Amino acid sequence: MTAQKNDPYEALRFKEFKIFLLARFALVFAWSMQFVVIEWQVYALTDDELSLGIIGLCEFLPAFFLAPFAGHIVDRKEKRNLFAICITFFSLISFGLYWLTSNYVSTTWQTNSILAGIYSLVFFGGVLRAFFGPTIFSLIALLVPKKAYPNAATWSSSTWKGAAVFGALCGGFLIAWIGINNTLGMIFLLVVFALILVMQIAKKPILNKRTDETVKESLKVGLKFVFNDKVILGALTLDMIAVLFGGAVAIFAVFAKDILDAGPEGFGLLNAALSSGSIITMLATTYIPITKSTGKKLLVSVFGFGVFMIIFGASKLLWLSVLALFFSGVFDGISMVVRQTILQLKTPDEMRGRVGAVNSMFVGSSNELGALESGIAARIFGAPLAVVLGGTVTLLTVIVMSLKNKPLRELDLRKDVAEHYDEVKSS
Template sequence: MALTPSVQVLRHRPYAHFLTMRVLLAGARQMEAVAIGWQVYDLARLDRTVEESALLLGLIGLTQFVPVLLFSLIGGQVADRLDPKKILIATNTARFLATVILLATAFLAPRHALPSIFAVAVILGTVNAFVPAAANTLYPRLVPRAELPAAIAWNSLGFQSAAIAGPALGGVLYIGGPETVYGVSLVLIGLALLAIATAKTPKHIPPRRQRGLAMMKEGLLYVRGNKIVLGAISLDLVVVFFAGATALLPIFARDVLHVGTEGLGALRAAPAFGAGLVALGLAFAPLTQAVGRWMMAAIFVYGLSMLAFGLSTSFVLSLAALGVSGAADMVSMYVRQSLIQLATPDGMRGRVSSVSFIFVSASNELGEFESGVAARLLGPVGAVVLGGTAAIVTALAWFKLFPALTRADRFDELPGEAPAPAAGAPAS
């Protein structure tokens, strides 16, 4: 039986190596996130209240965001200038060393462990300033343009699969202490390094010679002038900044739902489970029409599901609400990433990706800080309810603010340049 076009994208060996790296790193990061969140909250609760500990969890997100804000634009023009494969090797080596430090914190006294975790957060934030631009510059060159939406869907499916297994495994492994989680993460990161280092990627051809500041300015101006790209990027910023609840999950697991580390792993995995189901469907049956309206509807559903999670006192209902939120976010993310990639010329992808990631990181890491501050003032339940309401309002507002984004119908109608031919790929 012949493979469907969506599955055929995996026949490109360099892309298969890239996808393997992405899945292994995603699994390691999700496991570490569970361990860091519980470890920080557990250490904080030794001498702090729930609200004070929530603020400390939020500060972890802020600490990771500052390097992203400072270095992401640099990371974008570096990704356009240098071989993105080499950037990924270097950054993931740094991630490996950071995990070694995390492993050491399991054996330190609380007064030394917390500052060390915050130091690792700075390292990881710096790594995150360079990785997205390099990855988003590399993988579109590993497949023909016609197969790029399928590659995006498989990227999402691989990530969500790791995001389902990673938190669940991290929660179970944490029973043996944070050192067990960090030790397994080291192995996964090492295998990811091997996967990308052995990938036979196309030769990198940098754009015309430009000064670094000129390249960064060009990327910013392009994003500002392309209403579809700007609308898609800013939508993610506003929604996840207010409606994300990831940083508060240790509080819900310990002090609201009373389900321990195993329950925390399940709570973190629930959005990924819902997203994974949708990603699997999109990999085999991608959206082809009314993509803008699909995205807006998904944001509205996301807001409703976060309201349900915030008000729930049932573990099962909380899991279901988070699962629905992940499914809705997957639809939104799939459309956003496809619009951004297909509407951006090949020579601009690194810089546009860096701008995009500043917004994404602001919505995630800075959003975690916002969650911590809101929980400090309103309590964890009030913070989540406020966020869900903000997501619903945003979905309604973006209909008016970015009509071109809402009217986007088909991906193949978007302008853009074809990526460089994939290594060993047949002509498309």
Template sequence: MTVPAATHAVLRTHPVFRRFWLARVATAMAYQMCGVAVGWQVYARTGSALALGLIGLVQFLPALLLVLVTGQVADRFDRRRVARNCQWIEGIAAVLLALGSLGGWLPVAGIYALIVVIGAARAFEYPAMASLLPALVPAAWLGQAIAASAAAMQTAIILGPALGGFLYALGAPVVYLVAATAFLLAGCLVQGVRYDTPPQPVKEPVGLASIFAGIGFIRSRPVVLGAISLDLFAVLLGGATALLPIYARDILHTGPWGLGLLRSAPAVGALLLSVWLSRQPLERHVGRILFGSVAAFGLATVVFALSTQFLLSLLALFALGAADMVSVVVRGTLVQLETPDAMRGRVSAVNSVFIGASNQLGEFESGVTAALLGVVPAVLLGGLGTLLVVVLWIRWFPELLHRERLAAEPA
């Protein structure tokens, strides 16, 4: 897998960041592998689109319910230990999924329960890892470090589903055990991360102002709020990830290997676009490019909804992922550039809820809509809804539309 050229230097020069990068690859791959196995296993047992949608719901609820706690933990405790402990908990849950599947004693409700455990651990892990990154490299390298971290995630999202799909031929327990190994390895890598100047934990007393500081910070910046919420509603409506097992088996007539390729296709498009962005960074007309990319995301979703050809579906998902990467880069860069270190945990926790709502809650929305209207109409309406969101956000967030550069320009 090719790492963007602009990120080679930071990976080569900073061994501490290299450990962090490898940990992100390992934990993201493990999570994606579990997603393939759980999706195929649940649909094989239930044959229900709603059951697939519930997977996304039980993943998202912990992040939503714990958002005011996870940010505080990331800002008040050693972020390395928080991330390490969470990754090891995820590994233990994956081992239990493997043992339950192997022994045949794990019902669908038990799978949901273990997914809740993984979701709760990830709710604490995400803000800790996101807040840890700026402390690992000099400020001058932060841009390259963010690009390398994004490449790590996309690499994992490509390899994880494909590997999970192929390993599923050996049985679900094999997938879960390999994922558990990756989770535990990630925890060991994070434990070994060292930095010269550790961040200073927040000393202010825990109160309402401190708890809601992340929410208030985002609300006070219309450009950040517009970018985050645009991504939220676009992916919430246009996401079809939860329904991929149905498309793979019933519409495109393929097997677990095909499901793995379908889940990997958006990440392939995203990674290739990140390579291009590392060479041609967004410098002008950032707002217009953002809205254009979200519109392209909606159009690609419409094409995927109507496709009955495996290759065309792969191409649509490829385009969908490439378009979504623009939103990821804009949102992530705005948050990192405008957030002080003492608040990064709380802001990252709120941002993770937006991301989780767009992904996991979007899966639940897709499952419910598909159960009521059918699979193809559900995805088609989602793509059209994304286009409507673009029109509304252009009117409601003119500051975002007219934003010229990622970095705030002096008044």
């Protein structure tokens, strides 16, 4: 086993991975802005916290229930083309939202009809989410060699979070500056730009050659692999609980409008603050490997996320709320990088689509289900208490996981990384 000097730019030395990162930044930037715009528009139309939860439900249902089938398909299809198809349909959804917020629709359609149109497009976006997650997870492994997986996971996760920072920030300010409709028009153009970038990546080989495996058998194998691996299952469970109960993104509009009296600009700041700490995470984790004491780092980061979400829920001051969300973002960014590194190193190549799909079910879909939970809890308890209770559930989950899951608590990925270096050296 050979130790290797850490190269913070290792994955960036591969041209197609850099193209992928730029495309992913454009997509997440657009998706983040679109989320902010739609949340603001729906709350402006309804003035009802539960309507924000309905948005989450519309995206959660298809994303969750279609994810296993999406993973089966992803493992058997060419990844570059599948990614391009997903982006193409995303562009159609963005254009549909642009049209639904036009002056013509606003003046001729009833509010309930506009809401039905928005919810329908969000639902179809959930269908795409089922495919986006496993496709991206599988594609990354085809753009860099195995020895660069940890660094690629760091850059990919940090790019996602960085795009979310600027997307959320720009979304809030652009609502105030150029209006909802023009902002959605910019989002559509960004998605088209991402599609053009992805087409610059060459087609990739299909690693799973099995054609005799039925859909049922394929899904069973994928789920069995995840649920039998305590490290992967524990990492996914931690993030799922943190996002499901600890997150409060779906009700930021309530805090900005009714509690902090901050308007759309403050709404953008709140969304951006949660992710902005990830910029620091990006710089730190590329220079300082997170493969040492990996399990402990994951547990501590999720615990820290829960603590600062409690502070945010209890805050009545804009500056304190932004600060609390910033540090929540720091810890959230660390946990994301750690989780993605674990998945990339522990997942066999021929099962990446299915494991990526399970990851989407646990973590990606919990964003939408968490939005529903946040909306319901905010209506019952009020937004501040709902966030405090959610953060408390997150802390309790970390404590239980640290006591009950010894393999995750003692996880150290330095051996896995060194083995990949040895494989490359021997070949």
